[in-house]
Amino acid sequence: MLIAGCLLQGTTKSLCIDNSLERARIHYIDIPMTKKLSVIMPAYNESDTVLEVIRQIKAVPLSIDREIIIVDDGSSDGTVALLQSLNDSNVKVFLHETNRGKGMAIRTALAHATGDIVIIQDADLEYDPQDYIPLLEPLLQGKASVVYGNRRGRQKMEKSYARYYWGGRLITAITNLLYRARIHDEPVCYKVFTREVLEKIELACEKFEFCPEITAKVCKAGHIIYEVPVSYNPRGFQQGKKINWKDGIQAIWTLVKYRFCK
Numbered sequence: 010m011l012i013a014g015c016l017l018q019g020t021t022k023s024l025c026i027d028n029s030l031e032r033a034r035i036h037y038i039d040i041p042m043t044k045k046l047s048v049i050m051p052a053y054n055e056s057d058t059v060l061e062v063i064r065q066i067k068a069v070p071l072s073i074d075r076e077i078i079i080v081d082d083g084s085s086d087g088t089v090a091l092l093q094s095l096n097d098s099n100v101k102v103f104l105h106e107t108n109r110g111k112g113m114a115i116r117t118a119l120a121h122a123t124g125d126i127v128i129i130q131d132a133d134l135e136y137d138p139q140d141y142i143p144l145l146e147p148l149l150q151g152k153a154s155v156v157y158g159n160r161r162g163r164q165k166m167e168k169s170y171a172r173y174y175w176g177g178r179l180i181t182a183i184t185n186l187l188y189r190a191r192i193h194d195e196p197v198c199y200k201v202f203t204r205e206v207l208e209k210i211e212l213a214c215e216k217f218e219f220c221p222e223i224t225a226k227v228c229k230a231g232h233i234i235y236e237v238p239v240s241y242n243p244r245g246f247q248q249g250k251k252i253n254w255k256d257g258i259q260a261i262w263t264l265v266k267y268r269f270c271k
Contacts, residue, residue, distance in 0.1 A: 044149065045074040047124030051114030052079055052132035056087040065138045066130065067099060076101060078118040083108035112214030119207065128201045136198050140239040144201050153235035154206050155227050157192060158199030162238025176257045180221065183261060187268040188228035192236055196220055199239050206232060217256040218263045225267035
């Protein structure tokens with residue numbers, strides 16, 4: 010279901026960051042005017058946060074075109090009604106009648122993405138869209154085709170439940186062991202790709218195994234993953250956190266499976 014189309018006009022310059030400052034200092038570099046960002050946002054029962062996330066995405070001072078593609082994955086808490094009431098030409102919304110999983114929602118959104126660059130965004134407030142600026146810089150400068158956020162790259166990192174923190178460290182270690190990825194935060198939400206990279210990858214994920222599957226296939230394709238420090242504000246189960254230990258087991262199995270299978 011298409012509720013609204015979106016397109017913001019850009020310029021011929023992109024944002025560049027001086028990371029030597031505690032708060033990023035912005036300057037500009039020349040890039041082709043055709044560059045466009047697709048923000049992919051799966052949403053499931055996120056009525057308390059989804060509109061604020063949209064507002065924050067639109068507030069990021071990017072100078073390239075952007076589109077926000079939201080796939081509601083069978084929400085029952087009023088998220089759909091909020092999205093349908095937007096009347097916003099900068100947002101595309103698609104609906105799953107039933108809950109099919111985060112991976113399926115991302116795949117649905119990717120089928121409708123038209124940007125040269127694609128970023129994955131959660132519909133909660135754990136991540137700050139202002140981090141788009143440093144995340145996009147390596148791609149816009151031609152230094153990378155795949156960029157991941159790194160929550161451990163900041164001097165002060167807010168940690169989630171201990172089992173999630175150490176589970177994430179374990180998944181990252183297994184990723185590096187199996188794929189020689191040399192990354193620090195495999196389960197991070199913020200993953201950014203050029204369109205060319207994604208067009209050559211066929212996804213089979215349905216739920217939270219999107220992250221390990223895309224990482225495995227990106228590495229097997231020979232791409233180097235560039236990392237950028239990002240902020241993190243973890244939420245608890247009372248705020249709607251959904252991932253559990255079974256998803257961690259699935260992530261490990263996915264990494265192993267794609268290491269030894271096509």
